[in-house]
Amino acid sequence: KKKIAVMTSGGDSPGMNSAVRAVVRAGIYYGCDVYAVYEGYEGLLKGGDLLKKMEWQDVRGWLSEGGTLIGTARCMEFRERWGRKQAAGNLIREGIDALVVCGGDGSLTGADLFRSEWPSLVKELVEDGTFTEEQVEPYKNLTIVGLVGSIDNDMSGTDSTIGAYSALERICEMVDYIDATAKSHSRAFVVEVMGRHCGWLALMAGIATAADYIFIPERAAPSGEWQKELQRVCQAHREKGRRNNTVIVAEGALDDKLNPITSEQVKDALIELGLDTKITTLGHVQRGGTAVAHDRWLATLQGVDAVKAVLEMTPDTPSPLIGILENKIIRMPLMESVKLTKSVADAIEHKDFDKAISLRDSEFIELYENFIST
Numbered sequence: 001k002k003k004i005a006v007m008t009s010g011g012d013s014p015g016m017n018s019a020v021r022a023v024v025r026a027g028i029y030y031g032c033d034v035y036a037v038y039e040g041y042e043g044l045l046k047g048g049d050l051l052k053k054m055e056w057q058d059v060r061g062w063l064s065e066g067g068t069l070i071g072t073a074r075c076m077e078f079r080e081r082w083g084r085k086q087a088a089g090n091l092i093r094e095g096i097d098a099l100v101v102c103g104g105d106g107s108l109t110g111a112d113l114f115r116s117e118w119p120s121l122v123k124e125l126v127e128d129g130t131f132t133e134e135q136v137e138p139y140k141n142l143t144i145v146g147l148v149g150s151i152d153n154d155m156s157g158t159d160s161t162i163g164a165y166s167a168l169e170r171i172c173e174m175v176d177y178i179d180a181t182a183k184s185h186s187r188a189f190v191v192e193v194m195g196r197h198c199g200w201l202a203l204m205a206g207i208a209t210a211a212d213y214i215f216i217p218e219r220a221a222p223s224g225e226w227q228k229e230l231q232r233v234c235q236a237h238r239e240k241g242r243r244n245n246t247v248i249v250a251e252g253a254l255d256d257k258l259n260p261i262t263s264e265q266v267k268d269a270l271i272e273l274g275l276d277t278k279i280t281t282l283g284h285v286q287r288g289g290t291a292v293a294h295d296r297w298l299a300t301l302q303g304v305d306a307v308k309a310v311l312e313m314t315p316d317t318p319s320p321l322i323g324i325l326e327n328k329i330i331r332m333p334l335m336e337s338v339k340l341t342k343s344v345a346d347a348i349e350h351k352d353f354d355k356a357i358s359l360r361d362s363e364f365i366e367l368y369e370n371f372i373s374t
């Protein structure tokens with residue numbers, strides 16, 4: 001009987017519970033034993049109670065729960081080889097040789113490394129007497145399948161990551177609230193959103209709320225000049241009758257010399273224009289709460305496909321990442337997607353912003369610049 005473990009890793013995201021639920025139930029449906037790894041990679045390292053066999057009813061009601069009910073962590077020890085060796089030992093002890101990981105690119109890269117090291121880790125576990133040759137015989141290979149759970153929507157090769165649309169929804173709701181009070185006082189608001197090095201949340205929220213201006217890492221603002229441009233746009237909107245201004249700043253926003261653009265700097269520029277300006281940093285409210293329908297069905301379909309991928313994979317199949325492209329659930333080599341994602345960061349680092357934009361959501365950036373922030 002195939003034994004599959006499912007875990008969540010890195011920052012939690014709405015929809016992770018739907019993904020775990022789908023893996024548990026699809027696994028049982030296909031005749032497998034399914035385990036949940038609690039507390040992310042930490043659970044793999046510690047084993048014992050943190051590796052729990054799941055039954056059909058254990059995940060009842062999970063679709064509408066926020067966060068991740070099996071816990072998550074950013075685990076430093078798993079970055080070390082000794083940590084991965086300990087994790088391998090715990091998996092073999094439970095008889096598990098397939099792992100479905102739902103997390104961001106860091107967590108998935110760690111999973112792929114774990115898989116490539118697996119034969120040598122097992123060899124070491126035999127050499128140091130932890131297991132006998134006979135005991136490890138059935139565990140020659142480890143199967144890894146990746147699901148992307150992140151509010152940042154920063155993974156290349158897939159249209160949306162599990163949690164991104166929920167966070168976006170939350171941001172838009174908050175901006176609507178802020179707009180109401182801003183209009184009452186004729187104020188300007190700088191709203192800082194998450195996204196790490198990716199501007200997707202800021203960009204899509206900018207379009208969905210018609211924010212006056214946005215700052216995102218991919219469209220680096222001209223250093224020393226962006227203040228004037230921001231002031232011009234906000235002024236123009238006021239002249240057209242707008243009673244408030246909303247500026248959305250991605251937490252990773254940069255100028256073209258790669259200096260961070262902070263909400264404080266943006267606020268100062270708006271005050272210079274004579275606007276009564278406040279800052280709201282949305283923080284973790286945008287990550288918590290229940291998942292929107294999009295993330296629930298995305299995680300469900302992808303969780304089911306992850307189990308199918310586990311059952312279809314051979315030792316030579318590159319670890320797949322389950323994505324979505326043009327409304328179809330797809331599989332692509334996980335490391336190809338990680339490489340593509342890294343090329344965006346490299347383009348930004350080399351100040352090749354046109355390339356960074358072309359690798360991201362260029363059509364949405366154009367739409368925003370030409371029709372909203374004019």
Ligand code: F6P
Nearest residue numbers: 011104150151152194195196287
């Ligand atoms: O990757 C998800 C994310 O929420 C990012 O947008 C943000 O930069 C980071 O995690 C915050 O991490 P933490 O919850 O550890 O502060």
